[in-house]
Amino acid sequence: MASDPPFEQSYNHLFEALSEDQKAKQVHPETNSFANNEIYELPLIDLNRLSLTKSDQDECKREIADAAKQLGFFQVVNHGVSREIITRLQSEQAKLFKHPFREKASERLLDSSMGSYHWGTPSATFLMQFSWSEAFHIPLRENCLPSSCYLRLNRYPPCPKSSKLFGLVPHTDSDFLTILHQDLVGGLQLVRDGGWISVKPNPDALIINIGDLFQAWSNGVYKSIEHRVVTNPRVERFSAAYFLCPSNDTIIHSCNQPSVYRSFSFEEYRKQVQEDVKSTGTKIGLPRFIIK
Ligand SMILES: C=C1C[C@]23C[C@@]1(O)CC[C@H]2[C@@]12CC[C@H](O)[C@@](C)(C(=O)O1)[C@H]2[C@@H]3C(=O)O
Numbered sequence: 001m002a003s004d005p006p007f008e009q010s011y012n013h014l015f016e017a018l019s020e021d022q023k024a025k026q027v028h029p030e031t032n033s034f035a036n037n038e039i040y041e042l043p044l045i046d047l048n049r050l051s052l053t054k055s056d057q058d059e060c061k062r063e064i065a066d067a068a069k070q071l072g073f074f075q076v077v078n079h080g081v082s083r084e085i086i087t088r089l090q091s092e093q094a095k096l097f098k099h100p101f102r103e104k105a106s107e108r109l110l111d112s113s114m115g116s117y118h119w120g121t122p123s124a125t126f127l128m129q130f131s132w133s134e135a136f137h138i139p140l141r142e143n144c145l146p147s148s149c150y151l152r153l154n155r156y157p158p159c160p161k162s163s164k165l166f167g168l169v170p171h172t173d174s175d176f177l178t179i180l181h182q183d184l185v186g187g188l189q190l191v192r193d194g195g196w197i198s199v200k201p202n203p204d205a206l207i208i209n210i211g212d213l214f215q216a217w218s219n220g221v222y223k224s225i226e227h228r229v230v231t232n233p234r235v236e237r238f239s240a241a242y243f244l245c246p247s248n249d250t251i252i253h254s255c256n257q258p259s260v261y262r263s264f265s266f267e268e269y270r271k272q273v274q275e276d277v278k279s280t281g282t283k284i285g286l287p288r289f290i291i292k
């Protein structure tokens with residue numbers, strides 16, 4: 001049965017290459033998987049301590065800063081978003097993605113002021129640049145003027161094709177920071193000590209990761225770490241990511257000297273990322289802005 005979205009039909013040129021490659025190398029789809037990594041529990045930070053004594057607050061802040069410097073990722077509990085809200089978001093998200101592909105891809109389901117629909121990777125020229133997923137970007141400008149924050153609702157359909165495909169290709173986030181909730185399926189991986197580790201899901205926690213703008217702003221102290229999502233052959237997966245972004249004209253300066261990165265506006269940064277993705281299939285990101 002064809003997948004929804006119709007990845008194989010629309011990206012036929014990429015998938016033909018996969019079957020040829022598998023034939024040539026006699027690779028079974030389940031071998032060489034990305035999924036057999038160490039399962040790692042992110043540093044867990046109880047935000048409740050921010051409302052306790054000064055020493056509790058200081059300890060909590062220190063833990064956040066340490067995790068942001070070393071790993072670029074941590075998870076928080078007692079964050080103030082109730083279980084009920086998260087469950088409602090998950091059920092609305094599942095309902096939205098259940099619409100047939102032709103409705104999701106048409107302008108009618110969400111008009112453009114309410115968000116945009118993305119699926120696969122139009123710029124991919126080979127399979128390693130392809131993401132087996134679909135997403136809605138919901139702008140949150142009304143509530144967060146004048147920023148360009150948005151919510152990205154991700155769905156990763158089961159991928160019977162090959163465990164060598166990504167649900168979402170390796171990338172860093174282009175924002176200040178991202179707040180992510182993932183369901184229990186698992187599949188998020190990040191780079192630690194030069195290798196990939198899998199993040200253990202915790203339904204009560206929100207995952208926070210440092211984005212590129214925070215890394216530039218902190219002059220490289222807080223780390224925007226490369227992460228990816230691996231596919232699952234049988235189970236669909238959902239996640240929701242909130243991207244904390246400034247207004248387009250905000251200039252990002254390093255907080256001290258000598259600065260590693262030249263100053264740039266958020267608009268310039270986003271345009272450069274999009275241009276690179278379009279022309280090379282891959283995001284280059286901050287290395288483009290290093291002062292030589
Ligand atoms: C193909 C790509 C688009 C993207 C950068 C990437 O190389 C891989 C991930 C994509 C993503 C996902 C989260 C954010 O929406 C985003 C802005 C980011 O930082 O990484 C997008 C990138 C994009 O749409 O330009």
Ligand SMILES: O=C(O)CCC(=O)C(=O)O
Nearest residue numbers: 152154182188229239241
């Ligand atoms: O689905 C996930 O766990 C991660 C999603 C992500 O990295 C993104 O949307 O930028």
Ligand SMILES: [Fe+2]
Nearest residue numbers: 171172173227
């Ligand atoms: Fe991301």
